[in-house]
Amino acid sequence: MQGFDLQAFLGFVSSPLMAKAAWVTIWVAVAAQTIGTVLGTGLGVALTSGRPWLTWPARTYLWVFKGTPLLAQILFFYSALPQLGLPLGLIATGLLGLGLNEAARMADIVRSGLMAVPDTQREAAASLGLRPSVAFRKVILPQAVRTILPPLGNNFAYMIKATSLLATISFAELLRMSQQLAQSTARPLEAYLGASVWYLVLISVWTVIQKYLERHFALKESMEASDDTGRAMRAPTGKVEARVEVPRSSAEVVIEATGVSKSFSGHMALHPTDLEVRRGEVVVVLGPSGSGKSTLLRTLNWIEAADDGDVWIEGKSLAWTEGRNGRRRRPEREIDRIRQRIGMVFQNFALFPTYTARQNVALGLMRLRGVKRAEALSRADDLLARVSLGDKTEAFPIELSGGQRQRVAIARAMSMEPVALLFDEPTSALDPETVGEVLTSMTDLAKAGATMVIVTHELGFAKKAADRIVFMEDGHKIMDLPVDRAFAPDAPPRFRAFLELVDAKPQSA
Template sequence: MSAPAAERPALATVPRLEVAALTKSYGDTEVLRGIDLTIAPGEVVAIIGPSGSGKSTLLRTLNRLEEPTSGVVRLDGELIGVRRRGDHLVALGEGRVRRQRARIGFVFQHFNLFPHLTALDNIVEAQVSALRRSRADARERARRLLDRVGLADHAGHYPRQLSGGQQQRVAIARALALDPSLLLFDEPTSALDPELVDEVHRVIAELAAEGRTLVVVTHELGFARRIADRVLFMDSGRIAASGRPSAFFDTPPTDRARLFVASHRRA
C-alpha cells in the first residue's frame, strides 16, 4: 500500500516546473489563456475539468509536443523549447528539444506503443533514440522496469497480446526508462475497461509514494483525491480553481467547480 499524499516527506522549495503566461491558439480558437503554474519537486498535481477545457493541450505544451503560442515553461530552472537571445526568445533546434523532452516523461491515453515491437523493445527503443544508450544497457534497464511494473514475464509479448492495463504499464515503464524529472499522465485509464483500472492506478500511486513529480490529468475524482497534493480545476482554458484535495472536493471553491464535482458524484 502506497503512502497517502499527507504522509509523504515535505516538498522541496525549488520549483521543478514553472509555467508563466502560457497560451495556445489554433487559428482564432484560444485553447489556453494565460496559464501560470509552479510545481515543486515531489509534488503530485491532479488536473480535472470538463472536456474541452484545455487539460490535454496544457500537458502537450509542457513538453513541446505542441508549441505554445506565447509564454514560457521552465524545468528545473531551464527554459524548455527556447533560449534567450538578448531581449528575445528564440526556438531551439529539434535535436535539443528532443533531449529536453526526454526529461519530461509522457504517458498517453491510448498507450502509443509501437505495434511491431515487443514490450521489452518498446522500452529499449525509447532509450536508444532519446538518450543514445547502448542496446545492452537499455535492455538491462528495460527488464528491471518491466519487473517494476509487474510485467517481467511479458517482455517478449507484442502490444496486441497484452491487455489495455498491461499496455499502459509498459508505457509507464517506457517513460521511466528515460529518467525523467517530471512525469505527465494524460487520462491514463480512460481507455481501459473498468476491471483494468486498478492495476494502473496502483503503479501511479507507487510512483507518487516514491516522491516523483507527477502531473495527472484525470476524470476519476476519487483517484485524484487519493494521490494528489494539489488539485487544479481547468475551465475554458484557464486554471479556474485549485486547492488541497480534501478541501477542494469537500467544499469546492467556486460555483463552477461545485457543479463539476456534483455532476461526477451523480455519474
C-alpha cells in the same frame, strides 16, 4: 565556341511560345492526374474490398502498368494501337498514357490511406445503420484523404515533369517547344535553361498550393479531434481570476509554466495560464471535456507549442534561448533534448507495434542515451517488473490487454529517468476491469516520490494520490488548491458543481 547569351536566355523565358507550352503542360498534367486519381481510387477500393473478383483484376492492372516503363506505354498507345486499327489523336494518346500509368501509382496510395483508417470507424458507422456506400463516402474516405493528400501532391509534381515524355510523340509541351526553339535558333543551352526555369516555376507554385492544402486538412483534423484534447470550439470567455492556494514548500520547482496559451483557428483552447510543479508533487488536473486540460498538459513538454508564454524545466526555458541578438526560439533538436527530461504517457498508449514490451522500454535508452543493448534491455526488464509485467517482456503490444499496454507505456516513460511524468487521461481508453491496474501503478509511483502532472476523470485516485487539484473550464484555470482544500465545502462553486456531476457516475478506486 559560343558562350552563354543572357539576352537570348531571357528571351526564351519570356517567349509567348514558352508560356503557351507551359499552359499546355499544366492542363495536360491536371487532366492526366484527374484520370489517374479517379481510376486509381476505384482500383484502391477494389484492392481493399476483400472480394477476389475485384482484387485480382486490380492486382493484374498494377502488375502491368507498374512493371513496364511509362515511355514504352506512351509509345504503345501512339504507334501500336493504330497498327491494331485503333488510332488515337495526339491529345488522347498523351492523356491515356499518363493517366493509366498514374492510376497504378494512385491505387497503392489510396489503398494505404484506406487501410490507415481504424476498423472501429467502420464499426461505428455500421452501428448507426449507415449503408457501406454511405459509410465509405461520409466516414472512411474523408479520413483517408488526410493520408492520401501528401503523396497525391508529390505525384502531381511528378506528373508536371512526366509530361516531358510526350515530346517523343511531338506533343507541344514545354520540352518539345524548347527543342524546337533550340533547333531554330542554334542556342540549345539558353533554350533548355529557359524551359527548366518554367518547370521550376510550375513546381514551386504547386508546392505552395500543396503546403496550404496539407495545413488545411491537418487543421481540420485537429479541430475535429476529441473534446478531451481541449480543442473543442467554445465561445471565448472573459478574464477569469483563479483561486490559487499553492502550499509553501522548499522543494525545487521542476516545471514552471508562465502565461502559456494556445488557439486553434481563432478558438482559444487555452487562455494564458500559469502552473508550478515542485519536485515530488502530484498535481491532478480535472475539468469537463474541452476545458483545455490536455492542451495545458501538452504545452508542458512543448508537444503542443504554445502561442505565447514559456515553460521552464528545472530552471531552463524549454522554448527560448538567449543569443547575441536577444531571445530566440530554440531549434527543435534542442527542445527534443530538454523534452527527454519529461516523460509522457498518452491515453491511447502510443506503443510501437513492431517492438516487444522490453524493446519499447529500451528503445529510448539505446537511441537517445547511448546505453548498450544488453544493459538497456536489463533496465527495461527491471522497469516492467516494477509495473508487474515481468512475465510480459517478450510480448508485442497486440498481445497485451489495454491495462498492460498502458503499464508498458508508463515503464517506457520512466526509462529515461525523467524529472517529471505527464499523464494524459491514462485510463480513458481502458475497460473498467483494467483501470485499477494502471491506477495502482500510478499510486505506487506517487508513494515513491515521483513528480507527476495527471489529467484524469478518476476522482477516487485524485483524492488518494494528489497533492494539488487544478480545475480547468473553457480554457481557463479556475482553481489550484491543495487536495484537502479542493474537496472542502468552501471550494469554488464551479468546481463543486463539477463534482456533483461526476459523483453521479461510478469512479474507479
